[in-house]
Amino acid sequence: MTCQQFLGALDPYLDDELPVTEVLDMHEHLAVCEACRRIIESEATVRSLLTADAVQDTPPDSLRARVLQRVGAAGLGPRDARPRAPWLGFLPVGLAGLGLMGLLVVVAVIAGGKGPEVPGPLAAELAAKHLLYSEGPRPALALTTADATQMTAWLEGRLGFSVRLPRLSRPDERLVGGRASTIADVPAGYLLYERHGRRVSLFVTQPLPSAKLGWTERVVDGVELYTAALGGLKLVWWEDEAEHRLYAAASTGGERELVELALLCVRSGQPSRLDRPALPSAMSNG
Amino acid sequence: MEADAGGRKLERFGNDVLVYVTDLYRAALRLTGRVSDAEDLVQETCLRAFECLEQLKHPPAAKVWVFSILRSVFLRQAERASSRPALVSLEDIDASRLIASETLQDAYENFLPVQQTLVDEVRRAILKLPLAYREAIILAHIAGFSYREMAQILGVPLGTVMSRLFRARRMLRTSLRESRNPSEAPR
Numbered sequence: 001m002t003c004q005q006f007l008g009a010l011d012p013y014l015d016d017e018l019p020v021t022e023v024l025d026m027h028e029h030l031a032v033c034e035a036c037r038r039i040i041e042s043e044a045t046v047r048s049l050l051t052a053d054a055v056q057d058t059p060p061d062s063l064r065a066r067v068l069q070r071v072g073a074a075g076l077g078p079r080d081a082r083p084r085a086p087w088l089g090f091l092p093v094g095l096a097g098l099g100l101m102g103l104l105v106v107v108a109v110i111a112g113g114k115g116p117e118v119p120g121p122l123a124a125e126l127a128a129k130h131l132l133y134s135e136g137p138r139p140a141l142a143l144t145t146a147d148a149t150q151m152t153a154w155l156e157g158r159l160g161f162s163v164r165l166p167r168l169s170r171p172d173e174r175l176v177g178g179r180a181s182t183i184a185d186v187p188a189g190y191l192l193y194e195r196h197g198r199r200v201s202l203f204v205t206q207p208l209p210s211a212k213l214g215w216t217e218r219v220v221d222g223v224e225l226y227t228a229a230l231g232g233l234k235l236v237w238w239e240d241e242a243e244h245r246l247y248a249a250a251s252t253g254g255e256r257e258l259v260e261l262a263l264l265c266v267r268s269g270q271p272s273r274l275d276r277p278a279l280p281s282a283m284s285n286g
Numbered sequence: 287m288e289a290d291a292g293g294r295k296l297e298r299f300g301n302d303v304l305v306y307v308t309d310l311y312r313a314a315l316r317l318t319g320r321v322s323d324a325e326d327l328v329q330e331t332c333l334r335a336f337e338c339l340e341q342l343k344h345p346p347a348a349k350v351w352v353f354s355i356l357r358s359v360f361l362r363q364a365e366r367a368s369s370r371p372a373l374v375s376l377e378d379i380d381a382s383r384l385i386a387s388e389t390l391q392d393a394y395e396n397f398l399p400v401q402q403t404l405v406d407e408v409r410r411a412i413l414k415l416p417l418a419y420r421e422a423i424i425l426a427h428i429a430g431f432s433y434r435e436m437a438q439i440l441g442v443p444l445g446t447v448m449s450r451l452f453r454a455r456r457m458l459r460t461s462l463r464e465s466r467n468p469s470e471a472p473r
Contacts, residue, residue: 012448053408
């Protein structure tokens with residue numbers, strides 16, 4: 001890849017719109033080109049400023065109440081002239097071109113793995129995305145923050161569902177940041193942590209059919225966990241049945257470390273709630 | 287029976303639309319530049335979304351759908367107001383297929399550190415952008431939409447989304463650079 005090709009693909013790269021194989025080409029170029037590295041750092045700074053600006057404002061509490069009041073009033077009687085809003089077809093959020101075959105190839109190439117494991121599709125996708133987001137010159141995050149509350153609010157705004165982040169207490173562990181992603185084409189939140197000097201990825205999505213394929217079931221302290229190894233990576237996932245969520249973690253560290261993170265997450269109490277104010281009683285009961 | 291339907295509709299509105307009120311407000315604030323106008327815009331958007339909620343057939347598409355409504359309401363309000371928003375000409379926008387040399391030249395010419403830029407300056411720089419470019423920045427960075435979703439909301443091809451974003455970021459960089467180094471502003 002030349003500098004010209006690199007710069008031509010810079011925007012889609014930073015916007016997470018490049019197929020994974022081209023992302024790897026970009027990483028290869030970055031590894032050898034100081035000038036492009038400096039450019040990408042400058043670009044990434046502009047983007048992080050935009051994200052920092054984006055999360056600054058919160059609507060006043062009274063705004064939701066006013067919306068509900070107006071909507072409640074509208075719901076009590078039909079309006080004469082109904083405004084028309086454009087209907088737009090749905091296209092799922094996702095990384096373009098991130099096909100399963102590509103992921104498996106990428107994982108095998110990066111991890112240099114010819115291990116005995118036969119990973120299921122979920123393991124392959126988690127491993128590929130762990131490498132994609134956490135490795136490279138700088139982690140591919142949309143929001144860099146150690147503030148779990150800010151991170152949770154930002155993610156929930158993008159995903160439309162609540163997430164539960166682990167409560168960290170040790171000095172050598174911290175949240176680095178996160179981004180929106182997908183797992184099996186389903187919207188997912190991605191969080192990057194540093195624990196004991198290692199980068200650990202945490203994914204949050206909704207339960208997936210056939211997730212158990214290729215995983216080993218374990219029960220630790222009453223928590224049902226599914227573990228797998230792929231190349232040099234350890235992976236674990238678990239479900240929060242009450243909230244209907246699937247959580248998964250990946251790291252180059254040991255399985256024990258991931259299990260510890262899973263238990264921290266499970267025991268972190270109730271997930272933060274999305275802003276869903278109580279509906280006016282007259283309407284909520286019909 | 288009718289009351290049950292109303293309750294269900296309101297519950298659906300809460301789940302599919304109201305969850306995005308923070309993102310809608312942030313976008314509205316950067317579109318209008320004023321808190322009171324942003325609040326009005328969000329209220330009107332939500333009301334319209336509620337009224338035509340039955341058009342939302344696929345709940346995962348709710349965010350794209352409600353942002354399309356926000357944009358439509360904003361453009362209508364802007365049209366009604368005497369002062370028109372700073373629209374760029376169609377020629378400027380849609381002669382906008384990027385060529386490789388443009389991206390290369392841009393990267394080197396505009397490569398100046400912006401690390402010291404304050405977030406407030408970023409806000410001001412966004413508000414100064416012409417509407418077509420401001421929309422692109424808002425949808426990508428405030429609301430977190432993909433190129434494809436932005437193309438749906440704006441009703442333009444994917445390539446136009448990419449070129450608008452590219453130019454919007456270039457304008458932002460220039461504006462931020464000038465705000466840090468006024469002497470470099472074009473005379």
